[in-house]
Amino acid sequence: MGNPVDQPEIVKAIRTFALQNALEYEGEGEMKSVLGRVFGAHPNLKPHAKELVSRIIPAVQEANNIAKLRGLDHIRQLLSDEAPEALEKRVKERREGLKPLDQVDKIVLRFAPNPNGPMTLGHSRGVIINSEYSKMYNGEVILRFDDTDTKRKPPEIWAYKQIQDEYEWLTGKQPERIVYASDRMTIYLQHAKEDILNQNAYVCTCTAEEFKILRDSKNECPCRDLDTSEQIERWERMNDPEGGWNDGAAVVRIKTDLNLPNPALRDWPALRIQTTAHPRVGNSYRVWPLLDYQSAIEDYLQGVTHIIRGKDLMDSTRKQTLLYKLRNWDYPETMYWGRVKVHEFGGFSTSAMKADISAEKYSGWDDPRLPTIAALRKRGFSSEALRAFWIELGLNQKDISVSMKSIESHNSKVIESDTPRASFVREKQTSLTLNMSANWPTKDLQIPKHPDDPGMGFRVWPAPKDGDCIILEKEDIKEQIRLKEFANVNCDGNILEENGFDRIDRRPIVHWLLEHHCQPAILSIPEGVEITNQKGLIECGQYSVGDILQLERVGFARITEISNNTDIKLVYLHE
Numbered sequence: 001m002g003n004p005v006d007q008p009e010i011v012k013a014i015r016t017f018a019l020q021n022a023l024e025y026e027g028e029g030e031m032k033s034v035l036g037r038v039f040g041a042h043p044n045l046k047p048h049a050k051e052l053v054s055r056i057i058p059a060v061q062e063a064n065n066i067a068k069l070r071g072l073d074h075i076r077q078l079l080s081d082e083a084p085e086a087l088e089k090r091v092k093e094r095r096e097g098l099k100p101l102d103q104v105d106k107i108v109l110r111f112a113p114n115p116n117g118p119m120t121l122g123h124s125r126g127v128i129i130n131s132e133y134s135k136m137y138n139g140e141v142i143l144r145f146d147d148t149d150t151k152r153k154p155p156e157i158w159a160y161k162q163i164q165d166e167y168e169w170l171t172g173k174q175p176e177r178i179v180y181a182s183d184r185m186t187i188y189l190q191h192a193k194e195d196i197l198n199q200n201a202y203v204c205t206c207t208a209e210e211f212k213i214l215r216d217s218k219n220e221c222p223c224r225d226l227d228t229s230e231q232i233e234r235w236e237r238m239n240d241p242e243g244g245w246n247d248g249a250a251v252v253r254i255k256t257d258l259n260l261p262n263p264a265l266r267d268w269p270a271l272r273i274q275t276t277a278h279p280r281v282g283n284s285y286r287v288w289p290l291l292d293y294q295s296a297i298e299d300y301l302q303g304v305t306h307i308i309r310g311k312d313l314m315d316s317t318r319k320q321t322l323l324y325k326l327r328n329w330d331y332p333e334t335m336y337w338g339r340v341k342v343h344e345f346g347g348f349s350t351s352a353m354k355a356d357i358s359a360e361k362y363s364g365w366d367d368p369r370l371p372t373i374a375a376l377r378k379r380g381f382s383s384e385a386l387r388a389f390w391i392e393l394g395l396n397q398k399d400i401s402v403s404m405k406s407i408e409s410h411n412s413k414v415i416e417s418d419t420p421r422a423s424f425v426r427e428k429q430t431s432l433t434l435n436m437s438a439n440w441p442t443k444d445l446q447i448p449k450h451p452d453d454p455g456m457g458f459r460v461w462p463a464p465k466d467g468d469c470i471i472l473e474k475e476d477i478k479e480q481i482r483l484k485e486f487a488n489v490n491c492d493g494n495i496l497e498e499n500g501f502d503r504i505d506r507r508p509i510v511h512w513l514l515e516h517h518c519q520p521a522i523l524s525i526p527e528g529v530e531i532t533n534q535k536g537l538i539e540c541g542q543y544s545v546g547d548i549l550q551l552e553r554v555g556f557a558r559i560t561e562i563s564n565n566t567d568i569k570l571v572y573l574h575e
């Protein structure tokens with residue numbers, strides 16, 4: 001019968017799965033993923049893994065090269081031609097959302113931000129994925145503020161409320177529980193003292209450099225085996241506000257196997273002295289838990305069953321698992337996602353944004369150039385679009401780069417059907433006189449607010465009259481044009497000669513304004529770290545701050561300010 005991996009059915013499956021993988025990961029498909037799919041479809045081939053790998057590697061390379069050289073649309077076309085059912089199936093699978101969780105009696109998840117600033121686009125992933133799982137299993141999500149670091153990431157008192165508001169905006173409801181780590185300090189300190197008494201932890205006074213040398217050489221710290229009574233004395237001295245040690249003089253370390261392959265896991269630090277005042281509890285405490293310790297204790301106490309985090313935190317899982325074993329606790333089910341980089345935003349950190357805002361590089365946390373939830377809301381993105389985007393990406397561990405156009409596509413689906421239209425003529429404009437024939441209509445123009453939904457009503461414009469000034473964008477001036485929703489015109493110098501009202505030919509349709517039925521407007525367009533302000537005119541209407549409009553032939557925009565009851569400022573959303 002020959003080698004089973006060379007059968008036509010298997011050869012086709014390898015190519016199909018390689019094309020699928022290249023499509024899903026934008027030309028960066030991987031052999032292991034394709035191998036898993038082949039095994040899923042043909043489990044009888046597992047004994048032939050080595051032969052399969054030798055066939056899959058070139059197929060993946062070929063598919064990735066096609067994607068990069070000819071584009072993803074060409075990959076879609078190949079799949080459509082060669083295996084349309086596979087393309088449809090894969091799209092359906094991606095639409096179905098998140099993979100199932102291991103069931104327990106009650107699913108408990110947590111979203112645990114540091115309130116050193118408001119939420120970013122990246123934070124929204126944690127909110128949405130956790131809340132979606134909670135909805136799927138009738139579970140609950142804890143909003144937990146991990147706010148025990150006042151040195152490197154000092155909390156902002158206003159951020160607590162803003163994060164809670166943004167959580168509710170993203171999910172449509174309040175979190176089932178809200179926990180403030182800074183309110184629970186006595187609990188963490190009590191657990192730390194227990195770990196010292198049970199010889200699971202010790203107080204180390206070595207410098208960071210000294211300990212690193214010992215750790216890397218797998219040698220014990222001289223503080224490690226001191227008597228428990230002396231360890232407790234050291235612990236009390238760490239906490240003593242009068243005669244205690246200063247910042248950095250001592251840390252509490254969790255005892256682990258010094259032969260562990262990963263140096264980061266060897267006697268990892270759990271608590272430290274930190275005398276910087278906390279915005280919520282002031283100087284009530286001198287010793288504060290590091291995140292890995294505080295989070296581990298809190299997850300257990302709150303009954304968290306599933307932790308969803310970035311794969312860059314795998315070492316945190318390993319550290320916490322070691323602590324749980326020392327305490328005879330069961331560690332939660334843990335799942336990971338890879339890093340998602342959004343092209344238009346590049347690398348933004350909360351601390352870097354905070355510094356740039358202080359330096360007035362940005363106007364505030366809602367500056368439309370920033371990847372914050374505040375900025376996205378201000379621009380007019382919907383929470384439904386963000387949910388659809390993150391659920392579609394799911395929990396894959398592969399690092400990927402995406403464009404904002406993916407989110408914009410979801411947002412268009414949400415807002416397009418109920419967003420009214422408006423005519424906006426940008427600053428490169430010209431005024432022309434309208435020359436009307438004797439049979440021009442005298443009734444006001446009834447222009448649909450939405451071309452596909454008469455139920456939304458109409459924009460009422462005064463009937464254009466002979467001699468009126470019509471405002472157009474300069475690039476739209478052609479010999480023959482059609483003024484949208486009105487008339488065919490011929491352009492003769494500075495005159496627009498009306499040439500009938502029925503659509504009679506294929507002349508281009510342009511948006512326009514009546515000079516006496518428009519008002520000043522400025523459209524701000526964020527472009528990377530730059531912002532462009534386009535002056536123009538917009539048709540008169542009953543507008544309110546917060547309204548989203550679809551500007552004819554320009555795109556969606558949201559009104560951010562109305563001054564003097566006439567001047568309108570808008571921020572560009574997307575096409």
